[in-house]
Amino acid sequence: MTETHATNPPGAPVFPPGRYGRRREPGRRRPLVPVVLAVLLLAALGLGAVRLYTQYGDPAYDAQVITYTDITDSQVVIDFRVTVPAGGSAVCLLRARSSDSAEVGHEEVTVTARPGERQVTARHRLATSERPFIGEVLRCRAPA
Structure with missing residues (x-):
C-alpha cells in the first residue's frame, strides 16, 4: 500500500515512505553562505593586492618637457623636468621627430635628484639624423 500525500499534484510520482530519505520541499534555495564567502575572498585578495603594490610597486616617474x-x-x-622618489634617479627615453612624424633621433638619459629633492630639471642635446620638428x-623609469 502506498502513501499518498495531499500536497502531491496529480500525476506526480509517489515514492514508498522511508526508502529514498526525506524529500525536500520545493522552493527557491538561497546560496547565502557561498556568496558571502566569495565576497570576503575577493575583498581579501583586493586588499592584499593593494598592500603589495604600495609596498613593492614602482613609484611614479613623471616627466614634462619644458x-x-x-x-x-x-x-x-x-x-625637461622629472619627478622621482626623494634623492632618487630615473632613466628617461628622449625622442626627436621630424615634421612628417618620423623618428629622427632617440636616446636614454639618466638623471639624478639631489638628496631630499623629488624633482630634477635637466637639459640634454639630442643628436638627430635630419632636421627635427x-x-x-x-617615458621615465627606475634605473636598472
Missing part, C-alpha cells in the same frame, strides 16, 4: 630649442639639421636641445620625453 622647452625644446636650438633646432638645427642635426640636433635639438630638450629641457619636436623633441619629447617618451
Whole structure:
C-alpha cells in the first residue's frame, strides 16, 4: 500500500515512505553562505593586492618637457623636468621627430635628484639624423 500525500499534484510520482530519505520541499534555495564567502575572498585578495603594490610597486616617474630649442639639421636641445622618489634617479627615453612624424633621433638619459629633492630639471642635446620638428620625453623609469 502506498502513501499518498495531499500536497502531491496529480500525476506526480509517489515514492514508498522511508526508502529514498526525506524529500525536500520545493522552493527557491538561497546560496547565502557561498556568496558571502566569495565576497570576503575577493575583498581579501583586493586588499592584499593593494598592500603589495604600495609596498613593492614602482613609484611614479613623471616627466614634462619644458622647452625644446636650438633646432638645427642635426640636433635639438630638450629641457625637461622629472619627478622621482626623494634623492632618487630615473632613466628617461628622449625622442626627436621630424615634421612628417618620423623618428629622427632617440636616446636614454639618466638623471639624478639631489638628496631630499623629488624633482630634477635637466637639459640634454639630442643628436638627430635630419632636421627635427619636436623633441619629447617618451617615458621615465627606475634605473636598472
